[in-house]
Amino acid sequence: MRNKKPPFEITEAALSEVMEISELVGKISSTQNLSTSPILRRQNRIRTIYSSLAIEQNTLSLEQVTAVLSGKRVLAPPKDIAEVKNAYEIYDHLAELNPYSMDDLLLAHRTMMQGLVREAGEFRSGPVGVVDNKGNVLHFGTLPQYVPSLMEELIQWTENSPFPLLIKSCVFHYEFEVIHPFADGNGRIGRLWHTLLLSKWNPLFAWLPIESIIHDHQAEYYAAINQSNAQGEGTVFIEFMLGIIKEALTEAINEQPVAQSKEEVRWAKIAAFLRMNHIIQNVDVQNLLDVSPATASRVLNTLTKEGKLVKMRNGRYWAYKLAD
Missing domain, CATH: 1.10.10.10 (Winged helix-like DNA-binding domain superfamily/Winged helix DNA-binding domain)
Structure with a gap:
């Protein structure tokens, strides 16, 4: 199998973002309890699940997601409730997943989409296109017969490339969406895997609600994907996601309380x-x-x-x- 580099460039803007993110990670690692506080972990995990699913038109509010995950009865479409429960199950086992394992990727999809789609845990068997809310086709996914080999190649590159994992996680996210390997659930799995990769760089990312910041910038998120698609390489999306990661870290630092009695x-x-x-x-x-x-x-x-x-x-x- 080739270990071909996906098409992208490391710009001065991207390098600047990488340096700032590294500084913020140092600050937050020494002052924030993201990886040790059960309450903070649960709050951020719920924000993550709510935001990632809201991007995919799940109708539950943050309060309803919280209620579902607390075992309370919620009056909402069964599909939306199932999406929340499925997402929580796989995020709850995030630390057990190997980001360089195809089997784990398929397991994550099966868990995330169980009871929701026929091909849960399987690469799609047919063609797929991404359309906007007006029905305009924005992107055609890779032909299904090429999906397994391209995903294997992407995973191998992500594991073996000498580029920093911070950069590789953004590249993986973009290339995953380009390939669009599943019949449904590509967005939420792509964001999950981005978080998983970042957590291997620093464990605090397992609890940092990056998806919440993406949700706040949802239009720009899709615009960055579309612009990269038009240019045939992922540079714009990489720069965008680095900005999102920096914003999530900055928000976490700004939310820290002052010394308390x-x-x-x-x-x-x-x-x-x-x-x-x-x-x-x-x-x-x-x-x-x-x-x-x-x-x-x-x-x-x-x-x-x-x-x-x-x-x-x-x-x-x-x-x-x-x-x-």
Whole structure:
């Protein structure tokens, strides 16, 4: 199998972005708890899933996605709910995937698209075209008989090329969309694999919601793909995605709280828990703050007196919710 370099150029703009991203990664690695905070990980993972699926016209809101992943009943199209559950399952096993394994790529597609398409976990057997919302054909995918060999070649190049993984992940993302190897789900798998590749460069990327920034710039995302298609090489898309990665890192750094007291840290954890679960009990606070039942009770009573929580009966036990 050839190890052919996909067509792209490393521009001064791209090199500048790479340098800035590397500096930001150094900052965030030393100051941010992205890879260790369970609450922050869950929040960012939910944002990632919501955003990646919203790009594909999934109708669930961020609140509904949160509810689905918390086991709550949501009134929404079954297909959209299944997309959320499938996406969470594969993102939850992201660390177990080998980005250079064709079998793992097919497994990811099978998990992401199970119950949604006939060819889940299989390369497409027919031709496919990408159309805009007006029905105009934007791009024809590679003929199906060439898909397996081109994907094998792309994976091998990504694994063996001496280019930095930061660059190679962007190249893979673009070339994957050009090949369009699956009948459906190419966008969400392409973004998943980009995240997977970046996480092998630095684990913090497994929890950085890059898809959320792509969703904010969805029109530009497709414009960058279309412009690269028109030029026959991926330079424009690479520069665009490097900008997206830089913006995601900058946002994460800007969201870091200033130094907080013990009480402020405890309140932040409880408030974040309640945004996900709506009510909290003494045992939840014990686990969340790693404190005794008495301390948990004292914390809850103090927050209730401060007007931050409202106490209510929940069956045999007292529970608390955020004050209106």
